[in-house]
Amino acid sequence: MSDFIIYNTLSRKKEIFKPLNPGHVGMYVCGPTVYGEAHLGHSRPAITFDLLFRYLQHIGYKVRYIRNITDVGHLVNDADEGEDKITKKAKVEELEPMEIVQLYTNSYRRNMTQLNVLPPSIEPSASGHIIEQIAAVQKLIDSGFAYTVNGSVYFDVEKFASVHTYGKLSGRKIEDLYSNTRELDAQTEKRSSLDFAVWKNASTEHIMKWPSPWGEGFPGWHIECTAMSTKYLGETFDIHGGGLDLLFPHHEAEVAQGMACFGHDPVHYWMHNNLITINGQKMGKSLGNFITLDELFLGTHPLLEKAYSPITIRFFILQAHYRSPLDFSNEALQAAEKGLDRLLKAVDLLDKLQPADVSTIDVKGLTEKCYSAINDDLNTPVLIAHLFDGVKMINSANDGKASVNKEDLEALKKLYHDFTFDILGFKSEAxxxxxxxxxxxxxxxxxxxxxxxxxxxxxxxxxxxxxxxxxxxxxxxxxxxxxxxxxxxxx
RNA sequence: GGUCGGUUGGCCGAGUGGUUAGGCAACGGUCUGCAAAACCGUCUACGGCGGUUCGAAUCCGCCACCGACCUCCA
Structure with missing residues (x-):
């Protein structure tokens, strides 16, 4: 079998996957900020890395898959200055912040189950790891790469850049960053506009806050992933995944924090899924152009001509390569629905097929093609194309225009069971x-x-x-x- | 403005120096009481302009258009 190759954002190349510890894989993926219903955009990283999780296990690895729940921090948008996303929502609906967190965490998990996304090994929440985050902040201060101002702690990018490289993940150069930074108010606390908060002092009206050596406050956005990935996967781990929109500054900050804390890169393989677009534009909460998963499943959004089942959504997403943008449209979704139906019907048919004496189907060749497709950086569109080639053969056999012997029929059943259900995670809904x-x-x-x-x-x-x-x-x-x-x- | 990525047939979406991607739709045929499903066949594209090459959609250059990100005030 060919080697498993993944595209590493860090090197901008496809690399043969080699785990740090033979037989084991540690994998961390940025999960949702639970302040609203999950939308179509959220389903892409979830499905992409679910596929990776499933495939790594299929080829024999023991995988520890961490996907966090972000339940502190993050602004609603520029207009809501100074308020944290969760806090903002809490005031609007007059609920406890943790009530909001619980509500949307539950709904996210329900949607993921519908999409046949397997639960990760650990799903840690940021609010449950304040102690670890405080320790990480302290470590940054001790190492000299963070400084304290008025109860907040900032990462000193300039100092970091004098020792290490800042911007290597996203390909940014520090001079460019300086020249492109807008002048913002209230940045006087920071030594440089490039610095980012690792701990933020909370105002009196701020609800979600925790005591710390620097006063009452809350952790900076980027530190949670550093703290939690280190806790569960160690200072260095195999794969870190997430959406392309998190590449900068979030993942860049994680690299810097890891380097500052441990003196070495925290992650071997960085993987980024591309975004789902709608009318060519990123589908996102802040842009207000999103369709929630519940709306898709029920067909209740005005842009939807009908309801689309969760597995149709899954098929739609996997029929495109994870690193390509994918544009939403009713036509594309309906094509996916029909294609999925055709595939699943053929898999069904396998159980009814009678073995013949001779085989006209090259099952071994088909199997090899399928593995080389998925081994090539999870090329699911090509994998699915091969599966459709097989569909044609299965249907022909059913029509008596082709035949398979007993041995090939068993191999074909295994191939389709493995790929369609176990790896791609499709299932019959009808x-x-x-x-x-x-x-x-x-x-x-x-x-x-x-x-x-x-x-x-x-x-x-x-x-x-x-x-x-x-x-x-x-x-x-x-x-x-x-x-x-x-x-x-x-x- | 900077950085990175993209532009493929009616639609979606792969691929890549010379050979059919695949799905959906459409059209013709087989099958059927008629259908449906299935099968067979048809539909052959790669933003524009130059260059390299025996040969480029694939490599190089320029141009056009599109997208993502450009940092916390949390």
């Missing part, structure tokens, strides 16, 4: 004959269709068509075949 969600409903439909068979045998096409048309109207798809019929419930 009720079908034989596997109906509702047994009684299934029997009733069978009953009606058996009457239709009787009518057909009597050449009573009027009755026959009436039954089929009425069922079709209700959302059933009726297919006649030599054995009689089969049906499925379309949503």
């Amino acid at each position: 009720a079908t004959s034989g596997a109906a969600n509702d047994e009684i409903l299934g029997e009733v439909v069978d009953l009606l269709l058996n009457y239709r068979v009787e009518a057909k045998n009597n050449k009573d096409w009027a009755t026959s068509d009436k039954i089929r048309n009425r069922l079709t109207e209700l959302g059933f798809e009726i297919k006649d075949n030599k054995e009689g019929f089969s049906w499925e419930l379309k949503k």
Whole structure:
């Protein structure tokens, strides 16, 4: 089998993946800030790194996957100066900040389950790791790369840059950063406009705050990931993932903090998923152009022509490469829905296929193609294309225009089970004959269709068509075949 | 303005120095009582202009257009 290759943002190259400790992988991914419903944009990193998590396990690694919950810090937007995102929302809805956190954490987890995203090994929250963050801040002060002003602590970028390289992850040069920095008010505390807060003094009206050696305050945005990744994965770990929009300043700050604390890079492989766009623009909370996952699943957003199932969303996302932008549209979603249906039907068909004496299908070649696609930086669009090539073969075999022997049929079943369900994480959502969600409903439909068979045998096409048309109207798809019929419930 | 990335057929979306990506849609055919599903076939693109090359959508240069980020006041 070919090597597993991933694109490392740090080197801007594809690299062969080699874990720090043989057989084990430590992986950290930036999770959501829980101050609102999860939207389509949130699903991309979740699904991308779920795929990675699943695949690493498939090829035999024991993986510890950390995905954090950010529940302190972050402004709502520029207009809400000085207030933290969670605090702001709390005041609006007159709830305790931790109530907001709980509400949206629950809803995020529910959405992730719907998308068939596996729960990470550990899902730490920033508010649950204040002690670790204070310790990390202290370490930065001790190492001389952070300074204290009026109860806040700032990272000294200039000092850091005199010893290490600042900007190597995002490809920024410190001179450029200086020339591009806007003059902002109240930056007088900081020695340089490039410095960033690692601990922030809280005003009296600020609700979410904790005691610290520097007074009451709250941690800076970037320090939580440094503190929590270090705690659970160590000073150096294998993979850090997240959205491309976090590359700068967030991940750059993490690199700097790690270097400042430990004297070496904290992460071997940095991976960034691209963003979902809508009308060519980033879909994001701050832009207000987002569609929540619940709206997608229910079809309630005005831009949606219909509801799209969670697995359709998953398929839509995986049919594009994770490093490419992906544009939302009803047409694309509907194409995904139909494509997914075709794939899942063919997988279903595998169980009904009768083995032949000879094989006209090159299962081994197909398997190799699938592995080399996913090994090439998780190239799921190519992987899915190969799976569709196989779909054509499976359908042909079902039509008697191709054949597989027993051994190949078993291999084909394993291939599709592994890739479609275990690795890509798709699953069947529709009720079908034989596997109906509702047994009684299934029997009733069978009953009606058996009457239709009787009518057909009597050449009573009027009755026959009436039954089929009425069922079709209700959302059933009726297919006649030599054995009689089969049906499925379309949503 | 700076940095980085992108521009592919009706739509989505891969790929890449010479060979069919794939999905969806459309059209023709097979099958069917008629359908549906499936199968077979058709549809051959790579922003513009130059350059390198036997050959470029793929490499180089320029131009145009689009996008992301450019830092905390939290």
